[in-house]
Amino acid sequence: TVKQPLDNLYGMHLYSRLPLQDTRIAYLVEEGVPSIHGDVVLRSGTKVRLHCLHPAPPSPTENATSAERDGELLLVARQVDPCAGPVVVMGDLNDVAWSASTRLFQKVSGLLDLRIGRGLFSTFHADYRFMRWPLDHIFCSGDFTLARIRRLGHIGSDHFPIQAVLQHTPRARDLHPEPTATPSEAERAEEKIAQVDADQTALL
Structure with missing residues (x-):
């Protein structure tokens, strides 16, 4: 387990049945x-780089703009390297799957969105049936295949849980293209990172 309890709604807890390292x-x-970062060790011995995020959204009670959220997402996107080994990024990203920020994150990181071709899986708000958005995300490198993804039932939170079962399948990298950023998109990501006082060394 990795636990960081806070009283500001941004505390995080990570539980794993597999060993966690670093x-x-x-x-x-x-x-x-x-945010929580580290490696999860599969039963095969393969290490998967794991990034668990929950950036603050733009709102009257949080941040005036999306700069902080976008900066955090893109800082992680720039640091991950799917070619160096399996990667999973997950969490409440406080952004919908079709937004420009999420699409830019995906292109800069080179990670795959599990939702594509499978549905929206709207997770927020759990209490309002007609006002729900897909804010909770799981992205992975191309050396995974998806066995199952589903939204689980109400647990008393304003978010529904989302469950994904991934199979590490290295040869799957040849089955689907990984997204890539154009030079202009990479430049835009750097500009967004530069707008915030980001800890550039935290993920090294």
């Missing part, structure tokens, strides 16, 4: 908004 809690952009 885990650390980082405050990439904002004090009081943690």
